[in-house]
Amino acid sequence: MSYPPLEELAARVERFQEILRAENVDGVLLLQGADQVYFCGTTQSAHLYIPARGRALFLVRRSSSRIDPALVPAEVLPLRKPEEIPGLLAARGLAAPAVLGMELDVLPVNLFRRYEKIFPGEIVDCSPQIRKLRAVKSAYEIGLLKESAAMMDGVFAQIPGMLKAGMSELALAARVEAAARCAGHMGLIRVRGFNQEFFWGCLLAGPSGGVSSYFDGPLGGPGITPTFPFGVGRHIIAPGDPVMVDYVGVANGYQVDMTRVFALGHLPPDLLEAHNTSVAIQNALAAAARPGVAGGELYDLALEMAQRAGLAEHFMGYGDQVKFVAHGVGLELNELPVLARGVKEKLQAGMVVAIEPKFIFPGRGAVGVENTFVVREGGLERLTCFPDEVVII
Amino acid sequence: MSYPPLEELAARVERFQEILRAENVDGVLLLQGADQVYFCGTTQSAHLYIPARGRALFLVRRSSSRIDPALVPAEVLPLRKPEEIPGLLAARGLAAPAVLGMELDVLPVNLFRRYEKIFPGEIVDCSPQIRKLRAVKSAYEIGLLKESAAMMDGVFAQIPGMLKAGMSELALAARVEAAARCAGHMGLIRVRGFNQEFFWGCLLAGPSGGVSSYFDGPLGGPGITPTFPFGVGRHIIAPGDPVMVDYVGVANGYQVDMTRVFALGHLPPDLLEAHNTSVAIQNALAAAARPGVAGGELYDLALEMAQRAGLAEHFMGYGDQVKFVAHGVGLELNELPVLARGVKEKLQAGMVVAIEPKFIFPGRGAVGVENTFVVREGGLERLTCFPDEVVII
Known part of the structure; x- marks a missing residue:
């Protein structure tokens, strides 16, 4: 099992400590x-526990048998409670934090109240700083993303051999x-x-691709049940159905997001054309994106191209439309940046985005492509490389 | 897709409303x-929104296209925010709740603060009441649990045909x-x-079964990666390895939890004996459990049997031992009741428990059985029926 170099982890902690000092946070408890x-x-x-100054502490309840102190940029100690x-x-010799950061975007209220008793100072949300820091990936992280991408390219290459008419x-x-x-x-x-609530992603054939959630x-x-009304259904795949496979690949913690469309025999010409519009939008965004370009500008470009193609109504949903065309990926599926309506934040080198211009046709299905890209100084580098075109089997 | 009868759902809401009135909660927002x-x-x-008195409201942001108002015991309305x-x-005509219940065991702080602004009254935790209510299953729910159990019996029956030496x-x-x-x-x-963080469960062969998390x-x-240090690893399965399959089955929202041990050729006699002790403990608990028996009594009985067999050190972990022997299952994996040290709460008819006396041998593996049972007036009814013995292939 590969483990990140200690100097890489230590550098992440140091960068975060700089942010904490700049924002007058005394320490964070993650x-x-x-x-x-x-x-x-x-x-x-x-x-x-990461103090604004000094060595971090990794306080482990269970299982301390799983932590090798030589591999983490922190002192490792057992903790019962x-x-x-x-x-x-x-x-x-670490001062009690007067201002403590915690992950208030995910920490439940009951747990938080327990920490309020333990830490009488102020507790602030440190999740925006973490998400911003994590949005820019290192060369090491991009290497892991490439492993996930290669894995998924290999999986998608097997799909034409798996897909048969009459299969659900x-x-x-x-x-x-x-x-x-x-x-x-x-x-x-x-x-x-x-x-x-999420499991693998969406593998949706024919009308299933038109069902929002x-x-x-x-x-x-x-x-497949109203108790989990998301993703894969039981539609029997027939010739002419767009079979959209939008699965997240994660080999080593780092996620790539990728979508392709397969079809048995043929695809109706208008769906094929919509798919090709999706590929054109993706390519236009990939050509326009570079450090300094705002997320909202790229969304606007995508929407304009969808409008010019007469497909605005089908773009990124039908009825339940979402107002983004790309999202950051990494350790989590919903990282920064987001290429969404009105977003002023600018792309930076090292950011990683999954661009997914899709078109939804109620009762008929979904088409479109999705690939994961790294923002480089000169433009985007593509990580998922399986061909974008609809695969007719 | 099967949908619960409306009268069943309405009865659940009504029982919950009785509890809310008894506890002076004006309404809950789930x-x-x-x-x-x-x-x-x-x-x-x-x-x-379930008021203590009156009709519930199901306020849907997305996707309202997925809710059939005729199937839910609530008025269905769209909601943007x-x-x-x-x-x-x-x-x-529903009064603003002076005391509002929310799921404070899971609701994150940032979200909670938004609701605090919307509801100026008191917000209390209603999760204990929901968990207690959900612990006792209806005949309809038990029917769904039986579907999940039959599915998993069928899957486990296929494992002997899948397992080969040299497979990871x-x-x-x-x-x-x-x-x-x-x-x-x-x-x-x-x-x-x-x-x-959880995915499928634990399929652990040989030494992997001895690794705690x-x-x-x-x-x-x-x-398979330090970024998700839980569950299935990459051990190559060899003759004599205990291959422990502890997977959760859920066909229709309702989970059964089930564990069996498989082995190629043979299993060392002491591990086989420990497995048989696990089966004996399970059977003793199944014979002793009935409405009115406290969870802690059953845990003590299991621990005593493990001690008498000279296996106390290996019981329910090695080093990182847990202090329970069974847990409730249903829509979630960690439901009530828990058969754990010191638990005074008594079993009730309709509760569903996964009993899992297990023995962990570091470096060698894990053995033991797990089955899901319904508490009936006269004792336990077993749902997962594949034979308990180690399957030698």
């Missing part, structure tokens, strides 16, 4: 898996998921936030 | 998927997961609470 992975390369049932933390800080979406999903697992997919897809994306899907 | 599924049979990006809720209540845990997991998906497994396994269960597993 509980969430993805954030611990970012700073320590792994996660346990643990608290990661958070009430012990102030004593541990004091014993190490669910049966195809089972085969795609098994191929991804065999290729080293870790399974868990982290989506930051409350109630973000609770999930804030262009696709939804019927699901 | 956001989490599992809780919406319990009362409405499905979930969306929505708010479910929660700030609109007080106006909607007033327009329906991950390759076996891919096949088991594909079989489960083909059989209608919905994939998502809901675990209540913050940061409960952040997860509060007897098993952990190495995972």
Whole structure:
């Protein structure tokens, strides 16, 4: 199992400590898996305390057997319960934080109230700073993203051999998921936030592609039960159905998001044309995107092209349209930046975005492409390389 | 897709309203998927408002196209943002709640602060009441649990045909997961609470079974990457390895939890004996459990039997031991009741428990059985029926 170089992790902690000092936060206490992975390369049932100055503490309840102290940029100590933390800080000469950062975007109220008793100072939300820091990936992280991308290119290349007429979406999903697992997919897809119920992604054939859902994306899907009304359904795949496979690939913590359309025999010409419009929009965004360009500008460009193609009504949903065309990916599926209406924040080199211009046709299906790109100084570098065109089998 | 009978859902709402009135809560606003599924049979990006008296409101942001008003025990209305809720209540003659219940065990702080502005009254935690209500299953729910159990019995019956020497845990997991998906497994396994990262369960062969993790269960597993250090690893399965398959089955929202041990050729006699002790403990608990028996009594009985067998050190973990032997299952994996040290709460008819006495041998593996049972007036009824003994292939 590959582990990030210690100097890489230490540099992440140092950059975050600079931000904390600039914002007058005395220390942060991080509980969430993805954030611990970012700073320590792994996660346990643990608290990661990062002071604005000084050495971080990785306080592990269970299982300390899983942490090699030589691999993390922190002193590793056992912890039974958070009430012990102030004593541990004091014993190490670390001041009690007057302003403590916590992940208030995900930390539940009941837990927070427990920490309020332990830390009588002010507790502020440090999640915006973490999300901003994590949005710009290092060369090491981009290397991991390339591993996930290569894995998914390999999985998508197997799909034409799996797809047969009369097969259900669910049966195809089972085969795609098994191929991804065999290729080293870790399974868990982290989506930051409350109630973000997600499993693999959307494999939607024909009318299933036109079904929207609770999930804030262009696709939804019927699901196979009303108790989880999202994603893969039971539609029997027939010739002419667009079979949209929008699955998230994650081999080593880092996610790539990728979508292709397959079809048995043929695809109706208007759907094929809409797919080609999606590819054209993606390519136009990829040509226009570079450091300094605002997310909102790129969204506007995508929307204009959809309008010119007469497809505005179908763009990024039908009825339940979402107002973005690309989102950041990394340890979580909903990272920064977002290429969405009105976004003023500018792209920076090292950001990673999944661009997904899609068109939804109720009762008929969804078409469009999605690829994951790194923002480089000169423009975008594409990570997922399987051809964009509809694959007719 | 099967949908719960409306009268069943209406009865759940009514029972909950009785509890709210008894506890002087004026209404609850439920956001989490599992809780919406319990009362409405499905979930969306929505708010479910249940007043102590009067008709519930299902306020749907997206996608209202997915809710059939005839199937839910609530008035269905569109909602763009929660700030609109007080106006909607007033327009329906519902008083603004002076005491509002919310799911404070899962609701993040930032979201909560938004609701505090919308509802100037007191906001209290209603999750204990919901969890207690949900712990006792109806005949309809038990029917769904039986569907999940039959699905998993069918999947486990396929494992002997899948397991070959030289196969990795991950390759076996891919096949088991594909079989489960083909059989209608919905994939998502809901675990209540913050940061409960989980995927399928634990399929652990040989030494992987001895690796503990952040997860509060007897098993952990190495995972395939330090970024998700849980569950299935890459151990190559050899003759004599205990291959422990502890997977959660969920066909229709309702989970059964089930564990069996497989082995190629043979299993070392002491591990086989420990497995048989696990079966004996399970059977003793199943014989002793009935309405009125406290969860702690049953845990003590299990621990005594493990001690008498000389296996106390290996019981429910090694080093990182957990202090329970069974947990409730249903829409979520960590439901009530818990059969744990010191638990005074008594079993009631209709509760559903997964009993999992397990023994962990570091460096060698894990053995033990797990089955899901319904508490009936006369004792336990078993739902997962595949034979308990180690399957030698």
